[in-house]
Amino acid sequence: MIKALLSHDLPRNRLLAVLLIATVLGLALTPFLFTSIKALNVAAKILVFIILVASYDLLLGYTGIVSFAHTLFFGIGAYGVAIACSRSEDPGWSAVLLGVVAALALSLVLALLIGLLSLRVKALFFAMITMAVAAAFITLASQLSGLTGGEDGLSFKVPEMLRPSTEYFEDPFLGASIDGRFLTYYLLFAATVVLVLMLLRIVNSPFGRVLQAIRENDFRAEAIGYRTVVYRTLSNVMASQFACLAGALLALWLRYNGPDTSLSMEIMLDILLIVVIGGMGTIYGAVLGAALFMLAQNYLQDLMKLGADAVQGIPVLSQLIAPDRWLLWMGLLFVLAVYHFPFGIVGRLRLKARS
C-alpha cells in the first residue's frame, strides 16, 4: 500500500525515512503542537515550498534544465486567486476555482511558449531566456496596478469556510482552535500530500525515465528516438502547473499577494538553494530541504542574532554572523553542495546506506 502510494520509490535509508516521517508528522500536528501564530505560518510556508521545490526538482533534478521562471508560474497562481477573490466582497469557492483555472491556463500557455521558443537549444539558453522573461513579468505585475495592485499587492477575503473568524467549535480541541485557519492549514496539508505523491508518480513513470535519460545524455536520448524537445517542454509545462497550484495555496493562506511574496528573484534563489541542498533528482530532497530551509530562515536568524550579540565588537566575526548575513552561509552551503554532494542531503544519506 505504502509502496504503491510512493510509486515504489522508497526513501531507501533508515535515517532518511525517520527524518521524512518526522517532517510529515510534525507538519501534520503543528496546529496541535504549537500555539504560536508564527509556528503555524512557518509550517504553512513549508508546505507551499515543498510543492514548489518538488516541482522545480522535476525540471532541474530530473530533466536537467535550469529555469529562472519558476516563480513566474508561482506568482501567476497566487495572483490568479488574489485577483479573482479581490473582485468581490464575499468571494465564494467559485471565485477561487475560477482564479485557479485561469492561472493554470495562463501558466500552460506561457510555459509552452517559453519552452518551444528556447528549449530547442542549450540549457544555458533556456536559463537566460527564463531569467529575462521572469524579470519582465515582475515589471509587468508592478505596472498593471489596476489588476494586480502594483507594488502594494492585493489583500482579499477568502471563502467563508476558510476565514479565521469562522469558528467551528466554541472550545479549542486538544489545544487547537478549530477555525477557518485550521481548516485552511489542513487544506494545504492535504494538497501538498496529494501533489507530492503525484510528482513521485510522474518521475517514476516511464515518462520520468525518459526525462532522466535526457538529463544524463540528451544526444543519446534523441538517438534512441525520443523527441527531447517534446519531453523537455512537457516537463516544463508540468512543473509550471504544480508551481501555479503552490502559488494559489500560498495566496489562500496569506490572504494577500504582492510581487515580493510570490514573484521576486529572492524566492527563485530560495528555490534553487533548497533543491540543491535538499537533493536534486530525489523529490524527497524538496520535502526535507524546504522544512530545514524555512526553519533556518525563521529560527536560525534568531540564533545568529544571539551569536552576533555575544561577539559584538569583534569586527569581522560579528559581521559574519549577523542575522542579515544568513544568505551568505546558505550560498556557501549551496556551492559546497554542488561540488561535494551533488545529490544533496538525501543523496548523501542514500550513499551511506549503500556503502
Next chain:
Amino acid sequence: MSSDAIPRQPFDARPLQLLAAIALAAGLLVSSFPTWATLTLSGLAMGLIIFVIASGLTLVFGLMDVLNFGHGVFVALGGFIAATVLGVQGAVGDLSLGASLLAVGLAAGAGMAVAGVVGLAFERMLVRPVYGMHLKQILITMGGMIIGEEMIKMIWGPGMIALPLPQGLRGALPLPGDVVLDKFRALAALVGLTVFAALLLVLNRTKLGVLIRAGVQDREMVECLGYRIRRLFIGVFAAGSALAGLGGAMWSLYQQSVTPQMGAQVNTLIFIVIIIGGLGSTLGCFVGALAVGLLANYMGFLAPKAALFSNIALMVAVLLWRPQGLYPVGGK
C-alpha cells in the same frame, strides 16, 4: 599562404541595417531633428556602456563555453570600488574637467583592477572544477553571485550609495543645433568605442587573438600545438571580469548611485544583449548593446510604460528572425 587560400566570408551587414532601421523608424515617429539626435546620441552612449559590461561575459562564453551567471557581481563590485575611490578623493567638489576626468579615470581603473583580481579568484575557486559541465556552471556561478552580493553587503552595507558625478563632468556638451549630449555620456561612449576597438584589434590582429579565436573553434587542437590554453582561459576570465568592473563603474556613475542588487539587475539586461547578439560573438554583442540602448531611449521618450518591455520584445523579435542571435558563433 596567401590570404585568398580560404575564401573570406562576406561580412553580414544586415544586423547593422537593423540598427539603422530602428533609428530611422524612431526618427519618423519623433519627427523633430534635435530631439531625435539627442535621443540617438544618448542611446548610443548607453548602449556603449552596456557593451563594455556585456563584452566580458560574451568573451568568456565564446572562449571557455562558460556562462558566468555571477558576472553581475563584478559589475556591482566595480561600481562600489569606484564609489569608494571617488569618496576617498573627495572628488565631488569643484573640479575642473581635467581633474574630474582624472578622478573618474582613477575610480574606474581601480574598479577594473579589483574586479579583475577577484575574477581570478572566482575562476580559481568556483569555475575551474566545473569546466564543460553546463548545469553545474549555472548553479555554481549563481551561488557565487549570492555569496558575492552578500560580501558586498557586508563590506559596504545593504543600502544604496549615492555617486554624484565630479563637477567637471556635469552638464552637457556644447553642440550645434538644440542637440544635447551629457558630458559623461560622451565620455562613456568614448570608453565604449575604445574597448570595442581594442577588443577587435586584439582578437583580429594579434597572435594572442588568433590563439583565443582558435581556442573558441577547437580547444584541443590549440593544446596539441603546444599552447597552454588554461593560462589563456584564466587571462580571458580576468580580462572579462575587469571589463565588467570598468562597465560597472561607468554604469553606476551613469545611474549616479550604486546598490548591492545592481549586479542582478544588470545581469538580466546583459543576458538579453548577448542573446540578441549571438552567444559568444563580440560584434553581435556590440550591435545588440547598441540596439538595446537606442530602443530604451526612443521608447522612454515615445512610450515610457512600454519602454520597460522594449528589451524583451526586441529579444523575442530577433530570436524569431535569427534563432541563434544576430551573429551566431559556429563550431559548437
